[in-house]
Structures are given as C-alpha cells and as structure tokens.
Amino acid sequence: MTTRAVPSMPSSVSPLAPKHVPDMPPVAGVRLATAQAGIRYKGRTDVLLALLDEGTAAAGVFTRSKCPSAPVEWCRANLKSAKSAKNFARALVVNSGNANAFTGKSGREATKATAQIAARSAGCKTGEVFLASTGVIGEPLDATKFAPVMDDLAARAREGDFLDAAKAIMTTDTFPKVSTATAKIGAAKVTICGIAKGAGMIAPDMATMLSFVFTDAAIAAPALQAMLKDGVANTFNAVTIDGDTSTSDTLMLFATGKANHPRIARASDPRLKAFKKALHDVLGNLSEQVARDGEGARKLVEISVEGAASNASARKIAMSIANSPLVKTAIAGEDANWGRVVMAVGKAGEPADRDKLSIWFGGIRVAHKGARDPSYDEAQVSAKMKEQVIPLKVALGMGKGRDRVLTCDLTKDYVAINGDYRS
C-alpha cells in the first residue's frame, strides 16, 4: 500500500475471453453515461451513472465480509428489509480506481457526499441513490471529483451503451463483461441486460466483483430480491478465483417496470418462469466471464462433484478443490494430478470415503475406487489437459448431493500481478 505507479489498462486480453461480444439492446427506463473523473486512472472512463425511471424496483446481494466497504453499507441501508416493497432506485453511481473500503469516517462521508451530488443531478432522494466503488483499498475517496462531472453525466445519459458502462467499471479486468437475454412475461417481451467486472482481488490493491443487471420487467422489489438470491447461488456464488473475498462485492438487480405487463408481486408467480431462466442465464454468463478473467488465468476449470452426502456437502468439497493452490498449480502445469484432488476432498472435512472415490479429468476417468484407474490412456489425458477448458469431476459414492463451481488455474502471472507491481 505504498506509493507505486498508477496502473494502466492491462495490455493483453485473457486467452479465455469470449470470442464474441453480444449486441446489447437498450432497456426501457435505464439511461447510462460514463465520464473521466480522474479518480486514479488517466485516459479512460472511471465513473458510470445509471438513471432509472421513477418506480424502478431494486434488489441487491453483497459481500459476506465482516469488514464491508462504505458503499456496501450505504446500499444495504437503502435497501431496508428484503421483504419491503418500497425498495426503489433512481440512480446508480459506480466508480473505478478507489474502493472506498477501510477509509473510516471519511469513507462514510464520501458515500453521503457522492449520493447528495447524484441526487441533485438526478432529481431524486439520496435514499434512491445506490453506490459502488472498486479499486484501491484504504485510500480516502475524494467525492468532490464527482461534482464537476455529475450534471453533465445526467444530461448525456441515454438508453443503451451497456458496453461503455462495463468498460467504465473495469479495474485490471482484461475485457469488459456484458450479457443479455429476453423472456416473455405473459404476452410481453422483456429484456435483461447485465454488466460485471473483475474476479477476486486484482492488483495493485484492486478489489471487488461488481455486477449490475437491469430489466424493463415490472416486478416488485421483494420478488426481485428473492429471485436474485436464488439466482446467485449457482452462478456468482459458485465462482472462486483465489478464495479471497472482497470487502466490496456487490450485485444489484433493477426492474424499471416499463414493459407492457401487469406488475408481478411474488417470486412464486408462475408467469415469471421464463424470466427466472433468462435471469439465471445472464447471471451464469457474467459469472463465467469473471472466472475466465481471473488474474493470470490460462485455463477455465469446471469442477463437478456428485454422490456427496448432500448438495451443501458437494459445494464445500467443490470449493475445497477449487481453492486448493496445489490443484490449481497442477492444472496450470497441465498435469491431471488426481492425488491432489484426493487431498482437497480429504481436507474439506465432509463425508468421504477414499476407497469409493472416482475422479475424471476432461471426461476421462483417471482414478476409481481409491486407486489409479488402470484402464486410462495417459496420452489421451495429457492431450485433454492442454485444452483451455478443463472439466474436473469427482464422484464420492456417498449420496445424491451434487454441485458445480467454476475456477481458473494458478499461474506465475497471478503472483506477478499481485506481488510484483512495485515500481
């Protein structure tokens, strides 16, 4: 946390980046604008303003850190209870370059000042302004930098431009992350557009996974909140880069209600079936992009666990494998090292029996019932390990629990990005 060169945008895009960026349609009731406020970076946008039409319902899930950032506390306070139908949003301000985390009293003052500036420009209450910050931890955020650009942002804001929005919230992400889907609610077609940034804690001192999803559907806040909570379990909460949890993780969902269908009050409403699936697709796609842009990542690893004592047990075992430095370095070395997978299963502390374990790399069973599978073809496995996407499956033989999580390999570039940046 000592003085160092201001980071520039990373020069090379992750080899795991999606080959195609989707066309992002506008979402009625959502207007976007970005600006260069000069918070930390030079020559790039670092502030996003999203203006939301009156009546936009809001939902959010946040980091489980016991030491959350000031903006996370601000959003939580604005959202009131998960069952409140009065969670409305009119403006979202996101900045990159400074996370406003662990900044003490000045951090709380900065969030309040930022919300006041945005509320004035947007013509709304501060309680309808949501905030997120990503970047350096522990440096005071100078909220006065927002004042000169906010009125102009509000004046320029227009529908569409989700790709620009995604670019403004990047830190050392190597590509902007966007995703979109449509669904029918009754006869009405509704649109979902989401943006996200960066996995884990990114150098130098960069923190935070942020994602914002917008829809024109007319859905009350408690239903949105319930669907977001459900949707995140197997998407954003099933991705890990290094096991380190940001102080600032934020995922928000906004529904403007501009689509032409009656407002839906409950998440259990059967008319939401297609919407739920579309929302899940967007969350799954964005979270996979986060895994594909893990620091130094060269391989996407898809870990499936089946036959666990329960789904929760499968999740713990999958995360133990996904967060094991030894499994991740082996995959970086293109080594189907199932011994380390056994180690990671064993250390999870969940019910397991060594002699019932089977393990597959790239669809090829390499270990079976507690020992090396004598029938596997080593050359075939080695070829699979050279691919960019590595499926790793474990069958425990204990019960019916199953789960799937995504991670990436652990390369020397991860260490370089997070340790070698002193100038």
Add this chain to the structure above:
Amino acid sequence: MTTRAVPSMPSSVSPLAPKHVPDMPPVAGVRLATAQAGIRYKGRTDVLLALLDEGTAAAGVFTRSKCPSAPVEWCRANLKSAKSAKNFARALVVNSGNANAFTGKSGREATKATAQIAARSAGCKTGEVFLASTGVIGEPLDATKFAPVMDDLAARAREGDFLDAAKAIMTTDTFPKVSTATAKIGAAKVTICGIAKGAGMIAPDMATMLSFVFTDAAIAAPALQAMLKDGVANTFNAVTIDGDTSTSDTLMLFATGKANHPRIARASDPRLKAFKKALHDVLGNLSEQVARDGEGARKLVEISVEGAASNASARKIAMSIANSPLVKTAIAGEDANWGRVVMAVGKAGEPADRDKLSIWFGGIRVAHKGARDPSYDEAQVSAKMKEQVIPLKVALGMGKGRDRVLTCDLTKDYVAINGDYRS
C-alpha cells in the same frame, strides 16, 4: 500424475534455513539406521529404521484428512485408544519417495507387508511397528523393496545419527530438520530429540509433514498422548504453507523409559513441568523450520492476532490471513498491504468491526481504527518489508482472544515447484 523425471535433491537451500544445526545427542533406547532402498530417488537414502527398546511408550497425532493414507490408518489402528497404557512401539519405518496414499487395497497390503518385514528384523510384533510414507500419491508402494535392506538396517542401527535420519525422510525439503532439548524430571536429566520433514504438499506430487520425537523419559502412553495433543496446538497446528492438508501428516512421540526416574503415569503430574516446556520447545522449533522451508518461501511471516472474541476466533482469523493468496503475494512483493489484511479478517466470518481494527507490519502501526494510520513513516515500513522475518499483527478490539501462527510468502517459485515440473 503422468510420467516425469525423477526429482533430485533440490539444489538451493532456503534462505530462511537456520544458520546452525544443533549437535544431536543420542537418546538411550533409540537406535537408528538409514539405507538406499531405491523406492524413487537415486543416490540418496530413502528408508529410516528406528529400533526402540522394549517398553517404549508411543503417542501420535495424524492428519485430519477424510482420505488419509494407508500408513496413517495403520498407525491409528496400532495406537488403540488415547487412554490406553498399552500403546507400545518397538520399530518405526519411514520411507520417502512414495506416500502410499490413495493406493487402494494394494496400499493396505503394502503397509502390512512392510510391518511384517520390520517385525521380523526387529524381533517384535507387527502391532509394535509404526509406519510413515512420504512422496508421490497414487502410485503403488512396492513393499518388497524393504526386504533386502531391513535385516541390514536392524544390524547397523545404533544410538544417535538423528541428522542422518532427518535426511532420509526428506522429499523436496531444502534442509534436514532436527531439534533437541533437555529437561529434569525429579533429579534425572532426560533428553528429547526430534526430526521433521517438509511443509505442505511438495512437488512433484510430494505430500506430507512428518515428524518423530524421541525421549528417554519414562512416561506412560496416555500421558504422552495428552502432552503431544497439547503441544501440537500452538506449534505444528499453527503452521500453514498453502492451506492444503496432506493425506499423510504424522507426528509421533516415543518415550523409551531409560532415564533414571520413576515412571510417570499422568500428564498432570507436576514433575512433568520442565519436560512439557522442553517438548514444546522442540515441537515449536521443528514446526518453525517447516514454515521456513515452505515451497518457494523467501520470507517467514509471523501472524499475531489479539483482541479477538476468543482464542478460537483469533486462530480462525490468523489462519484466514495466513492462507490468503493475496496477503502472501503482497508480502512476496515486500508490500505492507494492510487492505488485504482487512479483506482476510473480513472473510474469516468471525466477530470483527472494521472501525476498531489496527494493523502492524514489522512492529509499525500502519492502520488504526478503520483507516490508514496518518503517522506512520512509509520509508521505515518499506525497510522492514525487505527483512526475512515479517511480523504482522492485527488488533481487533473485540475481546481478549489471541493467537499466533506462522506461514511464508507466496512466490513464483511456489507455482514453479508445483506446476512446472513436467519434463
């Protein structure tokens, strides 16, 4: 786990290795010999036989892995209950090069065959033979390799030679680990000598922390077991390299009873006070050497947590910091990155209040009450971060819980050792 070059002894000794190796006195009733059995390595010893005089009491603690190795299961079965006064040992056989872990039925057969070979050479029962193996996981261990060397080992075994013993059990450790202490029990002077090997899971496929401690004190097995359990909590259990738990971790304590004092039955006996301290010193010294030889380590990190809600809470927070890849890479980069320490405190899930946190690097307070300490001298902190031993202290302000754990930094060499070994 595919074919690769046989590893040789590492060429460079860790910069954190102790500058002096202590003279290791003999322990009456303990005879040692080593041999080259050619299990995996060429041109070095890879088998240790320790012969223990009749009446030697034994105690052990083992990996918490749910998928332990066959030798761990063998030792656990031989030790019966922790309260049994009939836990006796006559022989210990340790091999390096193959961990006999995840080897299925053949693994159990190999342990039995090894114990039979050793029992025959030592003239004891197989239930008095203890085994440990370290090295490749998932490869069958060929127990027939022990037969040609065992009789000779038994014939050559003599008192002393702990340094040779420590060398025979190394895998990719960069230095042998020995420690010794003496204590008085009544008027008698007793000796404790211990050896240990390798932290975490060491390339290629090497696993396991092994440690064996010998004393001539006359102490019954249940008392030994109780003292070992107490002694390990703040020594071996307070060291982490990468958070990955071996399938084979084994720590055993043998007491031959040759010293000239009446046999002691209970760990609570006040005559054991000095012995307990000496045992703790040996365990602490060996476990610190393990941390100093972590894969790729360039810095020893001593993490102290105080003011936690409880000692258990302090341990969880200290381990969360010690296992955070982002904290460890920052220390490798000589960066006093307290923002990442906040992150690691927050993710531990234990009671914490961001605005009460204070953090010290190298004795210098860099953060106080939830924000950067305005008074610290950055040049002074930077100089401290260049040292080999980095004290990192966190004060939580929540209660009186405290703890201390040791770890090392995370360098590119760790990734190279664990990922780059394919030939």
